[in-house]
Amino acid sequence: MSTTATETKPLKMWQGINQALVEEMERDERVVLVGEDVGRPGGPYGVTRGLQERFGELRVRDTPISEQVLVGLGVGAGAVGLRPVVELMFFDFALIAMDQIVNQAAKFRYFSGESLPLVIRTMCGAGGPNGAQHSQNFEAWYCAVPGLKVVMPSNAADAKGLLKAAIRDDDPVLFIETLGLLTARREVPQGEEFLLPIGVAETRRAGDDVTVVAIGRLVDRALEAAETLAQEGISVEVIDPRTLAPLDAETIVASIARTGRLVVAQEATAPFSFASEVCTLAAERCLPQLKAPPVRVASPFVNVPTPVPLAESRAPGADAVVAGIRRALEGA
Amino acid sequence: MSTTATETKPLKMWQGINQALVEEMERDERVVLVGEDVGRPGGPYGVTRGLQERFGELRVRDTPISEQVLVGLGVGAGAVGLRPVVELMFFDFALIAMDQIVNQAAKFRYFSGESLPLVIRTMCGAGGPNGAQHSQNFEAWYCAVPGLKVVMPSNAADAKGLLKAAIRDDDPVLFIETLGLLTARREVPQGEEFLLPIGVAETRRAGDDVTVVAIGRLVDRALEAAETLAQEGISVEVIDPRTLAPLDAETIVASIARTGRLVVAQEATAPFSFASEVCTLAAERCLPQLKAPPVRVASPFVNVPTPVPLAESRAPGADAVVAGIRRALEGA
Amino acid sequence: MPEVHVPVARGDGALRTAAGRYRLMRLSRRFEETVHDQHGEGQVPGPLHLSIGQEAVAVGACAELRRSDAVLSTHRGHHHCLAKGARADRLMAELLGRESGYSRGRGGSMHVAIPSIGLLGTNGIVGAGLPIATGAAYAMQAQDRDDVTVAFFGEGATGTGAFGEAVNIAALWALPLVFVCENNQYVELTPQDVHVAGEIWRRGESHGIPGVRVDGNDVEAVREAAATAIARARGGGGPTLIEAVTYRWFGHYAGDRAAYRDSREVDSWRARDPLVAARAALDDAEADALDAEVEREIADALAFAQRSAVTGPGALAIDHLKETA
Amino acid sequence: MPEVHVPVARGDGALRTAAGRYRLMRLSRRFEETVHDQHGEGQVPGPLHLSIGQEAVAVGACAELRRSDAVLSTHRGHHHCLAKGARADRLMAELLGRESGYSRGRGGSMHVAIPSIGLLGTNGIVGAGLPIATGAAYAMQAQDRDDVTVAFFGEGATGTGAFGEAVNIAALWALPLVFVCENNQYVELTPQDVHVAGEIWRRGESHGIPGVRVDGNDVEAVREAAATAIARARGGGGPTLIEAVTYRWFGHYAGDRAAYRDSREVDSWRARDPLVAARAALDDAEADALDAEVEREIADALAFAQRSAVTGPGALAIDHLKETA
């Protein structure tokens, strides 16, 4: 994979995703997109705007509300020669398609020995007034499934580069977008060959005193926290795994071993989550170096309330990351 | 909750479950049982034998192959006055009913403020020649859901006492039976009031050198390992959480703080699993006491193969627990 | 919890008369208009799927229901809630994110559940009420009650697996369950022909249960079809599938300008306002009096909601499990 | 991988003649009897759901298929695999847990997938093949191929949500897809009347697609119905739902003595052996020759499997992701 792009453009995350889809569909006619409202309406949040006009109704297709069939469309089409991208509107709705994801898509190669190019795009998190059934963060569950890759970009550029890589990947990839980031702007490299490697973490900021592993919406907040603490002379390293499975444990472990302190920051609730796995890696592989207990900065273990101010008060902000880092610095 | 029973009988786990169902259905006519083949055939593994003859076709009901409706039957019936027990034949099939479990059952009280007595019984693990779609262990996923209790008994007596408690509980309980234990025999207290408390871990064996937290099929194997190592003078504490959510963290943490060493043993694969959460608790709350990195004894991160010998070679045995303990004793 | 005066008790019997039905349709309409306004003023901190234009379906289908009957509703469910006996004030408070709301203001429009009046839930998941409806109906059958369950769903929900599972088991077990498909022609941002193959009302026959299509803008037609289905269900005759053809006047959600629709289409449906027909059954003076009553009820409801405390973070952690209640 | 000699090539065209169809039915029967024996001897380390009695459905439905067409099968799918062109030897090896099996002996009966011949999988999850079938058919349509997909499923699968979702979208998109319900009267340990409301073949009409019921023990009747459906699908006419009524002679799985069935019922179906009818279309000498050929093929297949290495733990970790392949 190469990152030969030079020119960049400031784009919102949804635009980065849209660009990735356009470029890959232009490049390879086997790429198709199916989902609820992805076609004529251009997606409930506008992410797939203009695609159906450009690529026609057969390649960009509005489906009924049939989540099992949606993923099944991807599995079947991927098995006979297309490279489907399936959109599940909200991550919560993936619960309906779980058998198709876990028992069918993820096991296809194990049973058949052959590739299943399939991207399942979905959107997580409490970034809108949608409430307890439209805001959940269950990314950890899919990371526990052999045969599945899980990607979770934290900004527009990564979303573009990783989605393009996911579409070119020969394995099923669950691509988790974050509602709270869709309109966040970033410089996005242009050019069809801007690809980012799946399975490689990105160190967003180098630092020596503490390692913060942050995902999704918490990456920017972690960077903000790092900036705040820098003013006190605290040097924070921020790692964005970008791919949650297979996880780039080496990068994470090397950083923790060096700083001796770990904070994991995520929008999901803490118990049995992504953060649990990272903390476990720290304990298993960096115990002698650990100067303090790892800290999970996460949403409280309660449902997501509907009113936006409440939902936002539930998700950890930059202040919560700052507090988490302070705890990691004090601890043990 | 009381454990006033005195008399015991040697029963297989399936018999303990059967007895719990009979007793609770005798005691409370609101208790009903629905599931595939639970009635006339008495269950695919005989667990519900005799119940339909005893309680009639309305209270013990064979359903079509409709897993979403199965859990929905429980939610709706629980909401209007029954205390339903729903059987999902294999844990893997719960994937089809995930929306009903996570978005409906678990959130009913949050939305309505009222109780939802509902037990979802299912069977996990690679204890038979069933292969990759009938042998999975995804217990950790459900532990991440606010509003759900998750119980996983490791023997016939616990299965009985905990199932009875689950049926009397006013919250939705996911009750995970283990295929590999169904025919394992144990002394089971008799008497209608033999109840075991949900949310309370059981220390199966006291010890000083290392804490083993084991669940399901791995409990007996951990005890066997402890016995083996006792002969070398190694003193192993074995804790069976029995309830995975809400987890009795206090008991576990107190033990780890005392022994300074942790092994978590489970049939599930390691990444993003129950073991990850327990290791994280150790790191968060016992770091100063930890003498060695925690060790996860788990199945390798691959699908469950169909042939029994292969499936059995995949699941960790007592020897793997012994090896894990030795690692914990050497480490750091 | 302090409650304002509600002039007419709903629930058992309140919808048995044409006046009662008109009154509730009017209440529902005015409720929606009011929350729509509130939404425009930024006072509704959650999503809003308005049922304006569809009042006859909810009121007609609930006309013969008792408090002990159950209803499963959808993301577009305020009219169902009111028709089943929900109080306008607490429902309004819920939508406005107030502590006095039915779900303490945390749930909002899609998460209203009032088991005490048999309203088992609006729902954010399309189709998800249908399996739950089979459970409520099964419990009624198993307990030998002559109660029934009514499951509302949009035509979009016929695409879900939950729908097929539910119809099959309801037919198989002869459950006391009435399926009411509120076909309002659109499914989010696409027309129903993107979603529905064939004809919805005919999905009954291959399962051996009656299926009927009715004018969903005619409250009496809906009531009649529902009455037949409900009587059948109470008598042990099993489920019925009713397709009520209607139209949503506004977009999918408050804020959706529904540019995907032809304005003439909208106009033609607005010209068939279900309230106008229902009002015609009454004499004008009676109708005017009911309208005035409704205005007061709505004004009181809004005042109640507005003077209730805004739900704060303190409400977040409760009611997940019984012990935390 | 070493392969034994296969006397008659299957796949394109092999089932176009009555002789070819009889031969394959016979092969399927003898295959099942052989693996059943092997199971009795403890040589099958996985579950076994025998298709004996149902051969005419698989062979009739696949008679007009090409290699580039797709088939989705079920937990009871050896006959589908063979009819779509799977080699008896590698299939046998899979069931016997050998490295030379189609899934390296790790998958067993319920997890055979051979994309190279269009066999997209038997399946351990009831109903799960149906959504996948819509995907294969969609790809064929989107690529403007005139290929078709055939989805087999038992009558028990009509209870799953996946079934309803799949029929709806197939009808809606006019997918080149033929649904073949193999109604063998039982669903695990209970009769079909515990599972199916109304009539399966009629589930088509409310979706606006043809539904037909055929004698599933008459290979020519199945072939004819399938040929019509396949031609329709290839021509862009959309899906068809075929209910083929048949019977499984043995229990749900090898080992199930099926005490829940009346022996007279079993006898009456055995008296209608689909192979006897298919054989009657041939002259005796020809049929005898085919039988002998089949015996050799089965013997060779068994020998192949038996001399293949038993799958060891080394096979466990491969083929989860491409890089681990």
Ligand SMILES: Cc1ncc(C[n+]2csc(CCOP(=O)(O)OP(=O)(O)O)c2C)c(N)n1
């Ligand atoms: C399972 C699921 N898939 C998708 C959605 C997103 N969604 C919300 S409402 C809706 C359309 C529902 O249409 P219909 O059933 O006709 O009801 P209407 O909105 O017309 O009342 C969709 C697709 C959802 N909430 N749940």
Ligand SMILES: Cc1ncc(C[n+]2csc(CCOP(=O)(O)OP(=O)(O)O)c2C)c(N)n1
């Ligand atoms: C989703 C799901 N639920 C339950 C099962 C357990 N199960 C395996 S086969 C079977 C019966 C299937 O009956 P049918 O569809 O009629 O096929 P047949 O066995 O008769 O060929 C059941 C319930 C399963 N495998 N998958």
Ligand SMILES: [Mg+2]
């Ligand atoms: Mg609609």
Ligand SMILES: [Mg+2]
């Ligand atoms: Mg069958």
